[in-house]
Amino acid sequence: MDYETIEVAISDGIARITLNRPDRLNSFTRAMHAELREALANLGDARVVILTGAGRAFCAGQDLNDRAVAPGEAVDLGETVEESWNPLIRTLAALPQPVIAKVNGVAAGAGANIALACDIVVAASTAKFIQSFSALGLIPDSGGSWHLPRLVGQARALGLALTGEPLEAQRAADWGLIWKCVGGEWLDSEVDSLAEKLAALPPLGLAAIKQIVRTSWSRSLDEELDLQRDEMRRLGFTDDYREGVAAFLEKRPAKFTGR
Incomplete structure (x- = not known):
């Protein structure tokens, strides 16, 4: 399909x-939300998704001009969150495919939290993550208040959210906020190599890893052990597991079909 904003x-x-x-x-505008929603619903045979931004930024969050609200007028931000941002974050979490955020520049506000909602974040060394909500009297939406403390702990989450200070990509990697920081000249090759590696792995297994790790917060250790048993049983009966074992024993590249 031809898109105007993506x-x-x-x-x-x-x-x-x-x-x-x-x-x-x-x-983001409403049009961009609609187009991205359409794209994510029609991934075809894609086994991996890379999400990035054009130009010098990854994403600056909500385009405040899109609401066309005059200074001093009230606007229902909850409606915007419910209609656009929450469905996007839920979609990124629920996709069976691993989603890689390729953060090529500044990621601010909801734009930062879109990146954090992806499964793996690789950022250029010049990129920055900014929780810019406090300057507007708002809270970190788009999953920010949920992801931040789980990724970096409460102290750092509060520091980032309350001050809105930019966090450079290398420090974000050092803190465990993102997977990796690389020199800008290496960003494309690093992400392409990662995506190619994931695309060659068993898709059912990757989907199961994504799902079980993302939902582990809601289970006790006993519940997690039971779920691990059930998932190992299910995956052990797949064609991909048999192919993986055969390829290992025969010392040849495996060809996974997702069955």
């Missing part, structure tokens, strides 16, 4: 989605 390319099992409003730092 670019989508799917090949070799990898879906590359680019937020494409560089003049507005890839900030």
Whole structure:
């Protein structure tokens, strides 16, 4: 499909989605939300998703001009969150495919929290993560208040959210907020290599890993052990597991079909 606010390319099992409003730092409008929702619902045979931004930013969050609200007028932000941002975060979490955030520049507000909602975040060394909500009297939405303390702990989460200070990518990696920080000249090759690796692995297993890790917060250790048993049983009967074992024993590359 042709889109106005995003670019989508799917090949070799990898879906590359680019937020494409560089003049507005890839900030979101209702149109962009609708197009991204459409793209994520039509990934075809893609086994991995890469989400990035065009130009010098990853995403600056909500385009405040999109609401066309005059200064001093009230606006129902909860409606915007419920209609647009919450469904996006839930979709990223529920997709069976691993989602890689390729953070090429500033990620601010909801834009930062979109990145954190992805499964793996790789950022250029020049990128920054900014929880810019407090300056507007708001809270970190788009999953921010949930992901931040789980990734970096309460003290750092509160520091980031209350002050709104930019967090450089290398420190974000050191804190465990993101998976990796690389030099900007290496960002494309690093993410492409990672996506190709994931696309070649058993998709049922990757989907199970994503689901079990993301939901582990809600279970006790006993419940987790029982679920691990059930998932190992289920996956052990798949064609992909048999192919993986056969390929290992025969010392050849495996060919996984997702069955």
